[in-house]
Amino acid sequence: MGLMNCDYRIAIVYASVTGNTQAVAEVLAECFQAKGFLPDVCEINQFDVNKLRRYDIVVIGTYTWGSGEIPAEIQELFEAFEELQRPELVTAVFGTGDSFFSEFCGAVNRFRDMLYVHTNLAATLKIELMPQETDLARCEKFVEAVSRRLMDTDKMRKRKAT
Numbered sequence: 422m423g424l425m426n427c428d429y430r431i432a433i434v435y436a437s438v439t440g441n442t443q444a445v446a447e448v449l450a451e452c453f454q455a456k457g458f459l460p461d462v463c464e465i466n467q468f469d470v471n472k473l474r475r476y477d478i479v480v481i482g483t484y485t486w487g488s489g490e491i492p493a494e495i496q497e498l499f500e501a502f503e504e505l506q507r508p509e510l511v512t513a514v515f516g517t518g519d520s521f522f523s524e525f526c527g528a529v530n531r532f533r534d535m536l537y538v539h540t541n542l543a544a545t546l547k548i549e550l551m552p553q554e555t556d557l558a559r560c561e562k563f564v565e566a567v568s569r570r571l572m573d574t575d576k577m578r579k580r581k582a583t
């Protein structure tokens with residue numbers, strides 16, 4: 422019998438100071454739950470990077486700091502992906518930013534480029550400050566892309582194994 426969605430392990434790990442990115446993480450968690458997944462939603466300071474290997478999908482959420490920079494508290498996670506050596510791991514990155522700044526959601530761009538090289542990057546999502554009603558459809562599309570990639574990757578893995 423095939424795996425149920427709830428048998429796959431998903432982590433949503435995010436950095437958030439004023440709550441915008443946390444709000445998106447919560448919306449995404451609900452979208453995953455609507456598809457039958459049971460994601461672990463974790464603030465970066467509560468997440469042990471050594472547990473990355475346990476997951477089938479890791480979704481990263483980050484705000485942007487400085488001039489398009491990654492926040493200091495999520496830097497260790499960034500480096501852990503560079504050293505992970507799990508190119509099949511399905512990942513996705515989302516973030517909130519303020520288009521007033523010259524590089525909108527620069528931290529998402531930096532994660533995207535690194536995850537594309539080191540993992541199986543499925544989707545990215547950038548949201549202006551606090552998520553609005555109109556962002557819900559974009560969140561659903563993001564989750565759809567991530568779950569589709571997991572299923573495709575799983576199918577390919579099984580095909581290779583036979």
Ligand SMILES: Cc1cc2nc3c(=O)[nH]c(=O)nc-3n(C[C@H](O)[C@H](O)[C@H](O)COP(=O)(O)O)c2cc1C
Pocket residue numbers: 436437438439440441442443484485486487488489490517518519520522523524525526527549550551
């Ligand atoms: C000092 C400072 C620098 C920032 N730099 C950027 C930036 O370069 N690009 C961007 O898109 N947003 C930038 N922002 C906006 C934050 O990323 C944005 O407010 C974000 O939604 C905060 O997320 P949080 O509520 O999850 O902490 C900056 C904010 C501050 C206070």
